[in-house]
Amino acid sequence: MSLWKENTALQPKPTPLPEQREPARFDAPSKPQLASSAAAPVARATTVLPPKESLIADDITIEGKIEGGGSVRVAGKFKGDVNVQGDLTIESGAKLTGGVRADKVTIAGELEGNVEEASSVDLQQTGVVIGDRFADSRGRRPHARSG
Numbered sequence: 001m002s003l004w005k006e007n008t009a010l011q012p013k014p015t016p017l018p019e020q021r022e023p024a025r026f027d028a029p030s031k032p033q034l035a036s037s038a039a040a041p042v043a044r045a046t047t048v049l050p051p052k053e054s055l056i057a058d059d060i061t062i063e064g065k066i067e068g069g070g071s072v073r074v075a076g077k078f079k080g081d082v083n084v085q086g087d088l089t090i091e092s093g094a095k096l097t098g099g100v101r102a103d104k105v106t107i108a109g110e111l112e113g114n115v116e117e118a119s120s121v122d123l124q125q126t127g128v129v130i131g132d133r134f135a136d137s138r139g140r141r142p143h144a145r146s147g
Helices: none
Strands: 053-056 061-063 066-068 071-074 077-079 082-084 088-090 095-097 104-107 110-112 115-117 120-123 128-130
Touching: 071 082
Parallel strands: 053 071, 061 077, 066 082, 071 088, 077 095, 088 104, 095 110, 104 120, 110 128
Antiparallel strands: none
8 A cells, every 4th residue: 555645845936937927007197186066976886686585494493583675485384473575485385373574475385374564465276374464565454344
């Protein structure tokens, strides 16, 4: 059996030939500009980031509270209130127990609680809601009808 050890000693880098070196740059100093009373508007780059989504996987059970600016997808079990500025999706086979506030709520699993505020609620064929759904964006309860 033989042992081999890599040579890890530092080796000097070769010096590039003069034709491979970058030429030195010397910029002339700029002239000072006079301040004007009407400044030109500054252009700002707008970066559009993809929406963020958090996932509670199907083999996870969590109890607590969710608040934030992104979207949430529940594939496991969550007990607590959800208050997000994004969308909430409850996958088929998942269960959420608590109040919900989100931009759009899609229910394919089970929700035991109230949708207190949402711009829209999409109840899928496999979805179950034990509670009330309020799709009004201001979270107002609908008027009760008699008779």
